[in-house]
Amino acid sequence: MIWRCDLVPQYQAYKAEIDEAIQQVLMSGRYILAENVTAFEQEFAQYIGVQHGVGVNSGTDALMMALWLCNLQPGDEVITTPFTAIPTFSAIRHVGAKPVFLDLEPDTFLMNLDQLQGALTERTKAIVPVHLFGNAVDVQRIREIVGPDILIVEDCAQSHGAKVRGTMTGAMGDFGAFSFYPTKNLGAYGDGGLVVTNDAKAADIMKKRRMYGMISKDEFVTDGINTRLDELQAAILRVKLRHLDTMNARRRELAAIYAELLPTEHVRPQVVRDGVESVWHVYCATVSGRRDELLQFLESRHIQANVYYPMPMSKQRGYMAAFGADAPHLPVAEYLSHHIIALPFYPEIEIATMQTVAQAICEFYGV
Numbered sequence: 001m002i003w004r005c006d007l008v009p010q011y012q013a014y015k016a017e018i019d020e021a022i023q024q025v026l027m028s029g030r031y032i033l034a035e036n037v038t039a040f041e042q043e044f045a046q047y048i049g050v051q052h053g054v055g056v057n058s059g060t061d062a063l064m065m066a067l068w069l070c071n072l073q074p075g076d077e078v079i080t081t082p083f084t085a086i087p088t089f090s091a092i093r094h095v096g097a098k099p100v101f102l103d104l105e106p107d108t109f110l111m112n113l114d115q116l117q118g119a120l121t122e123r124t125k126a127i128v129p130v131h132l133f134g135n136a137v138d139v140q141r142i143r144e145i146v147g148p149d150i151l152i153v154e155d156c157a158q159s160h161g162a163k164v165r166g167t168m169t170g171a172m173g174d175f176g177a178f179s180f181y182p183t184k185n186l187g188a189y190g191d192g193g194l195v196v197t198n199d200a201k202a203a204d205i206m207k208k209r210r211m212y213g214m215i216s217k218d219e220f221v222t223d224g225i226n227t228r229l230d231e232l233q234a235a236i237l238r239v240k241l242r243h244l245d246t247m248n249a250r251r252r253e254l255a256a257i258y259a260e261l262l263p264t265e266h267v268r269p270q271v272v273r274d275g276v277e278s279v280w281h282v283y284c285a286t287v288s289g290r291r292d293e294l295l296q297f298l299e300s301r302h303i304q305a306n307v308y309y310p311m312p313m314s315k316q317r318g319y320m321a322a323f324g325a326d327a328p329h330l331p332v333a334e335y336l337s338h339h340i341i342a343l344p345f346y347p348e349i350e351i352a353t354m355q356t357v358a359q360a361i362c363e364f365y366g367v
Helices: 008-013 015-028 035-048 059-068 086-094 113-119 139-146 200-209 231-241 244-261 291-300 317-323 331-339 351-365
Strands: 052-056 077-080 098-101 124-127 151-155 175-179 193-197 214-216 267-269 283-287 340-343
Touching (some): 035 193, 035 231, 059 193, 059 200, 086 098, 124 139, 139 151, 244 283
Parallel strands (some): 077 124, 151 175
16 A cells, blocks of 8 residues: 555654654653753754744644633634644634634645735734645735734644745744644654744743643642643654754655656646745645546555545534534635645655556546
């Protein structure tokens, strides 16, 4: 089987380093918020180009912790994209806000910033741009449109190392929320997340809130929850962070190879704008037609492909349950949901495997 994402080759590539890091944690006897979490927070913040990092339990919690600091009230609005993973929507809802969706650019698959000014209201309190599939939104342009008072929380779950005009995603807004789910460009071997920011006060509040609001084992000073990055995962992430740029560079090389192999009249990959350095978290493209038949054909050839995403947030039953049946009409998002496909892609994939995938697609379309 050709898997859409195979995690084993990456472990094999860095096995000695990873096994040593795990063994050191196990032998330390310190498994919660110890040396590796502190070190990884510092190292990752430095990599992104910000002052502070706060490790939490997941990318969803990273978004929630950042949004929690936006002082949102019932009825306040957070502008985002309908074409994203469900946790983006969930985090906004969990802090009591209402998601407001912008439609997408049909080629980049990113939120259409030409629509942003018209979506702003007196209830708009935050923007959550999603750097989708490793591609990056122009957050500087968002700031120019919305001004200084509306907070920007970057959803960086799929963009570890991506840049816009030389600045890393996560370093452009007020907060950057990262996920370390195993399939991410920087993936742990379980859940994990982290918030980056240049706001020292905000970082201090989040470090209290991630552990019940405690300042000692017997005293708490603010509302909080239990959302801590695991020490073992932090140790693994420290190893992988040292190799992230190399893995991302390989992803860019492989994306260029796919672009040469695939039939351009039938498969149109995500466009990356000038000034953007994508990290190609997922190789997604729109196809000219018969997407679901193509998926079945590839499956018959033992090739796994996925759909990201088969339904915009605005069409989900969870959205309808929260806001009724008056879902906005978002034609680009709806088109993409019926035409997009994610092909097998990860840094260690062999070119011969990519050739097999491309040949199958050419055969399907009779090219």
